[in-house]
Amino acid sequence: MNIKKNPHTQLKKKKRLDLNLLVYFHAVYQTGSVKHAASFLNCSSPNVSQSLQKLREIIGDPLFIRDGQQLSATTVAARLYDETKDNIHELLYSIENLSEKIQRKLVIECMPYFSIKITPLITLFLQSKNIDCEIVQMSHTTVESVFWERLSLKKVDLVFGMKVDLEGSKMGYRLGSDTCVLVCRKNHPRIIDSYIYGFDVTESITKIHSDISELHKMRSLNNDYFQNSPCSLQAKSLLAICSHISVSDSIAIIPSSFYEKFKEVFNLKSLKTNLQMPDFDEYMYFNKASSDKELYLELYRYVQDNYDKV
Incomplete structure (x- = not known):
C-alpha cells in the first residue's frame, strides 16, 4: 500500500x-x-x-x-x-x-561629508591590521530612526555621524568634534571678510536639508536670521551647497573641516560674523551584540588617535 x-x-x-x-x-x-x-x-x-x-x-x-x-x-x-x-x-x-x-566586507553608514573624513581612516586601519576587506559605504541624510533600525537589524556594521540618543542595544563612542564657519565665494560683490547680521545687506542663504537633529543647530542658534533671510537653495549634499555658493551671491554655514578641504575647489572664503556658529560632536556606533566588537573598539581607538591627521 x-x-x-x-x-x-x-x-x-x-x-x-x-x-x-x-x-x-x-x-x-x-x-x-x-x-x-x-x-x-x-x-x-x-x-x-x-x-x-x-x-x-x-x-x-x-x-x-x-x-x-x-x-x-x-x-x-x-x-x-x-x-x-x-x-x-x-x-x-x-x-x-x-x-x-x-567577514571580508565591512558595511558602514555615515553622512556624505563625514565619509570624506572617516573613509581614509578606516582604510588605513585595515591596512595596518593586514585585513583584506571590501568597504561598503552607505550614505544617510534621513531620519535617525531609519539608520538606527538598519544597525539594529545588522544591515550595517558601523554608523558614523553626529551624537544622537542611544537605545540599549547600541554602543556609541565619541571621535571628536567639529565647528562651523560662515562662507561665501571669494569674489562676492558686497562681502569682503565679514558679515554682520543686522548691519550688512541681508544676503540669501543656502540650507542643508536633513532630519538629523544635530544639523538643526545650524538654524536654531540663529533662528531669526534663517526665518528672515531669503533662501536660494536647500540641499542634502554639502557638495551641492558649495557648488551653488561658488557661482551665486548666497552665503552658507558649513562644517569647518569640509571648508578646509574644499575651499580652493569651490573658491570659498570664511567670514567673521556676529551669527553664532554651531559645533557638534561626532560619534561611532555599532551593535553591542556584534561578533567583531573587539575589532571595532580597536578601530575606534585608531580613528580617535588619528582623527585630526587626515
Whole structure:
C-alpha cells in the first residue's frame, strides 16, 4: 500500500533538523565511539550523546547499537552516512567560504561629508591590521530612526555621524568634534571678510536639508536670521551647497573641516560674523551584540588617535 506522507509532518522534521546533528553523527560513525567523536570534535561526550538522541527522534531509528566497546551502525545509519557523506563536506566547505566572504566586507553608514573624513581612516586601519576587506559605504541624510533600525537589524556594521540618543542595544563612542564657519565665494560683490547680521545687506542663504537633529543647530542658534533671510537653495549634499555658493551671491554655514578641504575647489572664503556658529560632536556606533566588537573598539581607538591627521 502506498501511503503518502503528511507534508506538514515532513516540514516540521526539516525545521527540527540541525546541520550540527549530522556533523556529530558522522564523527560517531567514523570513530565508532561517542567518546572518540567528542575528542575529535573538541566537545563534551554528553553534547554528542544529546545530538545523537535528537537525530534518532527525527530519523525514527536507533542509528547505533552497542557492540562491546564499539558502536555498530544500523542499516539506516549506514544509508544515512552514504547519502550525506559527500554533501555534508561540500555544504560545510561552502558555509566556511561564505563566512570568510562575509567577514571580508565591512558595511558602514555615515553622512556624505563625514565619509570624506572617516573613509581614509578606516582604510588605513585595515591596512595596518593586514585585513583584506571590501568597504561598503552607505550614505544617510534621513531620519535617525531609519539608520538606527538598519544597525539594529545588522544591515550595517558601523554608523558614523553626529551624537544622537542611544537605545540599549547600541554602543556609541565619541571621535571628536567639529565647528562651523560662515562662507561665501571669494569674489562676492558686497562681502569682503565679514558679515554682520543686522548691519550688512541681508544676503540669501543656502540650507542643508536633513532630519538629523544635530544639523538643526545650524538654524536654531540663529533662528531669526534663517526665518528672515531669503533662501536660494536647500540641499542634502554639502557638495551641492558649495557648488551653488561658488557661482551665486548666497552665503552658507558649513562644517569647518569640509571648508578646509574644499575651499580652493569651490573658491570659498570664511567670514567673521556676529551669527553664532554651531559645533557638534561626532560619534561611532555599532551593535553591542556584534561578533567583531573587539575589532571595532580597536578601530575606534585608531580613528580617535588619528582623527585630526587626515
